Amino acid sequence: MRAVAQRGFDMALWRELQALGVPALRVPEAHGGLGLGLLDAAVAAEALGSGSVPAPFAGVAVMAPAWVKGAASATQQAEWLPRMASGEMRVAIALDALECAAARAPSMSAHALTGQVSGVLDAAGATHCLVLLGDGRTALVAADGRGVSVQAQANIDGTRSVADISIDAAPAVPLDTAADPWALAHRVRDAGRIALAADAIGAAQHMLDSAVAWAGERVQFGRVIGSFQGLKHTLAEAVTLLEPCRALLWQAAHAHDQNADDAPLLACHLKAHVGDVTREVARMTTEAHGGMGFTDLLGLHHWFKRCAFDRQFLGTPAQCRDEAASLQGWISPLPVAVRPTGATA
């Protein structure tokens, strides 16, 4: 894991995930995928988080298929989706036009794409990138094509990759069949939020399991440390915080697939709440390990960092709560920075 974390993408590991069907999860069966729901993807994400697996998932395997299904023409889907299912085509996600003013977002003229995007998810090892444009349309650009330059961003986690991409008149293909492209972009982001929350739950659960095992073995003052009430209560609080997150995750993932009215609100709540809970659980469980939790020897910090990444990316708790308030009409709709001008309602 350490080695991969430094390189960003490992082909051998990716082939193993491919063999398990991971990239095919969310691709329809008609296009050679498994046609499974977001709930299934969430279960997979939890397992990947629990192993702190250094491989792309939320972007490449969850958001990209959703975006292509929602915005690409039938011909494009027939061309791309089977290759995405096989894991051969790996599509990074550039959604930051959702966050910046339209004027600063990438734009396209005559099949040439120009602009700067940052916070591109799953960029390492990607063959392509889906880019949200300032006018709500989407473009697909080859990651190693002419006029495209990818700069990896250093991030706390390292088991997943985020990059800045500068694009200068690069050849690109428009995807423009979505009836409401902004709504689609938000939906794609919701799916990503759910996948990241699932990942964080898996990572925090791993830390908790590890802390419980450690507390049952380590002896101090002639006693197993798990018999000290201070530690016992900390771990009891941790499980009490964490366990209900899983049911909330399932509910949010299910609502997303059913297009339920409250799906966006649930995704916001999930992302915010899991972000807070997993930070707390990661702290408690690291402390429970003492110096062993802090050192690189055990490597527990990889899971700590996994939680940290999942919390910050695609909407921090504070940001998601603002959105949740606005979705419920408790505050006026969020400013341009979140809902770009020209958004079709």
Add this chain to the structure above:
Amino acid sequence: MDLSLSEKHQALADEVAQFLARHGARAPKPHAGHQPPDERMLDWHALLVEHGYSSRTVPRAYGGFGAAPDVLEGAIIAEGFARAGVWQGFTNQGVRMVAPTLLEVGTEAQKRDYVRPTILGRMLWCQGYSEPGAGSDLASVQTRAVRDGDDYVINGQKIWTSFAHYAHMIYVLCRTEPDRPKHAGLSYLVLSMKTPGIEVRPLPNMTGRREFNEVFFTDVRVPAGQMVMGPGDGWKVAQVNLKHERMKLGDPDKIVQRLHRLVTLMRTPQADGRVAMQQPELRARLLQLQAEAAALRAHHLRLLTEQAQDIDSGVKRLIVKLAGTGLLWRLSALAIDAFGEPGLRYAPHVDASDDDQVTVWNFDHMHDLGMLIGGGTSHIQKNIIAERGLGLPPEPRAASALPATTSGDHHRIRS
């Protein structure tokens, strides 16, 4: 955990909405529990039982609605009532703890005699567990019941007995086999509060309302048939009852109702014109609690699903009281903060339905603190979660406190 609304469920949601539209306006406002229910409350509750909106799964033979357990039905009904702000009937100890316990482990005669009046709210119960010397360490109770012919004769004292001043019945955990180890020497008796030899003395609590009491037993005679399960099985019955108590105290329906009240409060301009929802700090706290409530509600559905499939939920069930009571406490704390300085008001009336909003929230807030203690304190909940749920070793104990056998379930307190 299946969360999609089938046609059947949609039909139930519509049915509930229609019921509420037709009858909702005449639902009484419940009072806080320091007084016995009045006829209006009893009538309303009977209507709910008849429609299956309370005691839905209790068999018809015992006065219930007889519905098959269904995870979503209960949630749909509760959500409908909470949204409409209509009282969903009694959730007292009888309805939520005693009836399910008797249905699980009672004799046929006990079920026949007690379940129907209990779920209708006409037979009210109180819990005779705690004693001056036995709180968290519940299994150390000293109240004695001695067999004499066909009867048991009870002597001793209970304390903190909620509602004993108007309850019709009491369930008592007492020692019948003094020679047996701590937990194995207990039995569980149910009896009328009118039985000669019972004396009830009120104990004031911090809310200023009379809710709990001391109960003294002097040569109280009870037929042996009033025992639930057998002599020495008292701890087992108490476990069944405590399982339901934990669920009652962490009830997501109550949390959802609270949340609806809190949202309304926070959107309403206060006397000074301020709207709490416009204050970022208060709003952020509300949003945190709203997500937590959503998680607990989903978690509850998960537990009900597992229960219907006979799956042992283990630690997932044990966390419910700690999580739920902690959340309720933080919800009422936020309400008081939302009032600003006027949040200091507390002027309870004799009849709680006359109380002003701030008083009601202050009452709830103090009551919530009581609920962090009652039913096993938060510390004890954490011991249980850690030891029984996570499998961590018990604390070493003073030799004299050790029961003669320390096997499995028996090493724990109020658990």
